[in-house]
Amino acid sequence: MHFTSEQRLDDGVLEREFTLGDIPGILWTPPSAPASAPASAPVPLILLGHPGGLDRMRPRLAARARHSAAEGFASATVELPGSGARPRLPAVEQARADLRRAVEAGEPVSDDIVDRLVLPLVDKAVPEWRAALDALLALPGIDGPVGYSGGVISVGVRLAVVEPRISAAALFAGSYVPRVMFEEARRVTVPLHVLLQWDDEGNDRQAALDLFDAFGSEEKALNANMGGHTGVPQHAGEAAARFFTRHLKS
Amino acid sequence: MHFTSEQRLDDGVLEREFTLGDIPGILWTPPSAPASAPASAPVPLILLGHPGGLDRMRPRLAARARHSAAEGFASATVELPGSGARPRLPAVEQARADLRRAVEAGEPVSDDIVDRLVLPLVDKAVPEWRAALDALLALPGIDGPVGYSGGVISVGVRLAVVEPRISAAALFAGSYVPRVMFEEARRVTVPLHVLLQWDDEGNDRQAALDLFDAFGSEEKALNANMGGHTGVPQHAGEAAARFFTRHLKS
Numbered sequence: 321m322h323f324t325s326e327q328r329l330d331d332g333v334l335e336r337e338f339t340l341g342d343i344p345g346i347l348w349t350p351p352s353a354p355a356s357a358p359a360s361a362p363v364p365l366i367l368l369g370h371p372g373g374l375d376r377m378r379p380r381l382a383a384r385a386r387h388s389a390a391e392g393f394a395s396a397t398v399e400l401p402g403s404g405a406r407p408r409l410p411a412v413e414q415a416r417a418d419l420r421r422a423v424e425a426g427e428p429v430s431d432d433i434v435d436r437l438v439l440p441l442v443d444k445a446v447p448e449w450r451a452a453l454d455a456l457l458a459l460p461g462i463d464g465p466v467g468y469s470g471g472v473i474s475v476g477v478r479l480a481v482v483e484p485r486i487s488a489a490a491l492f493a494g495s496y497v498p499r500v501m502f503e504e505a506r507r508v509t510v511p512l513h514v515l516l517q518w519d520d521e522g523n524d525r526q527a528a529l530d531l532f533d534a535f536g537s538e539e540k541a542l543n544a545n546m547g548g549h550t551g552v553p554q555h556a557g558e559a560a561a562r563f564f565t566r567h568l569k570s
Numbered sequence: 571m572h573f574t575s576e577q578r579l580d581d582g583v584l585e586r587e588f589t590l591g592d593i594p595g596i597l598w599t600p601p602s603a604p605a606s607a608p609a610s611a612p613v614p615l616i617l618l619g620h621p622g623g624l625d626r627m628r629p630r631l632a633a634r635a636r637h638s639a640a641e642g643f644a645s646a647t648v649e650l651p652g653s654g655a656r657p658r659l660p661a662v663e664q665a666r667a668d669l670r671r672a673v674e675a676g677e678p679v680s681d682d683i684v685d686r687l688v689l690p691l692v693d694k695a696v697p698e699w700r701a702a703l704d705a706l707l708a709l710p711g712i713d714g715p716v717g718y719s720g721g722v723i724s725v726g727v728r729l730a731v732v733e734p735r736i737s738a739a740a741l742f743a744g745s746y747v748p749r750v751m752f753e754e755a756r757r758v759t760v761p762l763h764v765l766l767q768w769d770d771e772g773n774d775r776q777a778a779l780d781l782f783d784a785f786g787s788e789e790k791a792l793n794a795n796m797g798g799h800t801g802v803p804q805h806a807g808e809a810a811a812r813f814f815t816r817h818l819k820s
């Protein structure tokens with residue numbers, strides 16, 4: 321992990337860009353735990369998921385990270401495979417084109433398209449997030465427990481299954497879910513907070529409800545609100561933040 | 571409205587029993603707004619719904635009222651028709667017996683049973699809650715806006731439709747819903763916070779989701795948690811309280 325830039329934001333949050341091999345990422349740490357003051361108590365970490373395209377997502381990710389920093393969390397994210405400045409994944413691009421064609425033609429989106437769109441991403445992204453976790457937890461001032469928040473829900477599901485350092489996850493039910501992920505969902509046991517936008521035009525509401533039902537976690541909450549994909553109300557974001565405070569700071 | 575008893579609880583909340591005609595009720599007011607200090611700013615009111623049987627429900631209702639009092643709300647409740655010390659409603663009792671029989675026989679609960687169980691209660695209870703509201707808002711120290719919280723969801727739906735003084739409602743999806751109430755739900759426009767216990771043994775989850783979908787309110791949130799009918803987690807109660815603070819105290 322190499323830091324490539326560093327800036328102190330107006331609220332004192334330290335924002336650092338890094339690369340992990342070829343993968344760009346961003347780390348935000350609260351004012352009370354800068355790397356220059358390793359004597360202060362380490363803070364828990366939230367991994368910020370997103371749909372890909374760090375530059376485009378950056379304002380929203382930074383806003384979430386600054387909110388979490390105020391609650392005493394570090395936040396970090398890495399670019400998804402095939403997105404932003406990273407090399408395209410031709411098979412995923414093809415699946416995305418097929419998806420677009422199906423939606424524009426008013427046809428149902430086939431399981432095959434969803435599998436080809438999402439599964440390669442999950443298979444490639446999850447080991448990268450785990451490698452990022454190794455590097456992040458080795459930094460002074462950052463420690464477990466770790467939360468995963470938002471992003472492509474299948475990535476969050478797989479990560480929650482395979483990565484024992486994830487202690488809680490706030491998942492955003494807003495993307496197509498391959499059938500095989502419903503089986504994986506049964507193996508998730510960490511506390512879950514699932515956000516669903518009830519009228520999300522690009523999301524299958526019934527599939528989201530079925531996925532919520534499938535999760536094996538003893539503690540899981542579904543928080544559904546009105547509006548489309550990007551219309552998550554502020555109070556829902558605050559409820560997700562309280563979920564992490566409850567589970568990562570006790 | 572006649573006050574029949576009064577006690578100051580250890581947190582300073584004033585708890586007063588009253589009767590409204592033949593209907594028993596309880597009013598809780600926060601320490602800062604006792605009737606003896608009418609000069610203080612009036613506080614908003616939350617009507618506490620419940621499934622009937624004030625004596626049995628009292629500990630839980632008092633806990634909710636004390637929590638709300640700490641946030642600056644008065645809370646009040648009245649006994650439901652046919653419950654507690656009030657005269658039975660023979661037709662409703664018959665429907666309840668039919669329901670029990672159907673459930674014990676493992677048969678589906680018919681629309682007819684649900685209609686006979688719930689609709690007479692709604693028809694009788696809603697005018698009583700409105701009369702209670704008249705009396706409560708005439709008291710010094712209590713003012714609008716008014717919220718309705720919990721209880722038989724069909725009572726809350728009807729009240730939200732017909733009573734313009736209700737500004738927000740936190741409804742508990744935990745009872746059978748007559749089909750006609752889905753039509754009424756479309757006419758609800760106030761902000762809604764709907765609690766659903768995902769594994770509520772006596773509740774039809776799909777009907778609850780359909781009812782949530784039917785509500786006409788522009789702002790509505792579904793907050794579903796694990797566990798049975800009485801297992802609402804503490805954080806879900808706190809989220810409902812924040813909902814009222816957001817909508818009744820701005």
